[in-house]
Amino acid sequence: AQTVTQSQPEMSVQEAETVTLSCTYDTSESNYYLFWYKQPPSRQMILVIRQEAYKQQNATENRFSVNFQKAAKSFSLKISDSQLGDTAMYFCALHQGAQKLVFGQGTRLTINP
């Protein structure tokens, strides 16, 4: 069975700081995709970044980057120069065929001014 675990229910940092959200997962497949979604108070689910398991290079999207450790089944999200608008729930998700996403429990991130 696929599982995704986010061990940090809540995190809080000051504006402009860097923050890392952790995610571990379990799958028996060799190819899969991993995603980070952001859910601000508006409730809308927004894709932040994704990583294909075959690619060794870590994905980067502007201030967002991941540290993908395939052997350790770890997929952390780093947010650099954090902004007030980054305040949201962040969900790590695994997609491995079967046309469904398996989500972690979420991490509530608060950026303080």
Added chain:
Amino acid sequence: DTAVSQTPKYLVTQMGNDKSIKCEQNLGHDTMYWYKQDSKKFLKIMFSYNNKELIINETVPNRFSPKSPDKAHLNLHINSLELGDSAVYFCASSRLGLAEDNEQFFGPGTRLTVL
């Protein structure tokens, strides 16, 4: 233009009632989904349809019946509503069928409250 839309955004109803939530996507996607987000924010797949055909049913009670009249629409009908059905329901769609590179686009969610 809204990519994935859901109506209504909020739904408050009494236990035992029957209600429907509608979802439409204008992205030309073949696959649509329903997810449930509970009070602890946990998101879980309920159903998935590909070209109007059911492909995933995650052990959801049969009081929940999805219907896909065409590939742009996936509606969720819930019979005999129970308190535990209170949650936010998200519709999503994706372009690719069986490939793993399957970015899903989410609707704004429908907050269902059963009294």
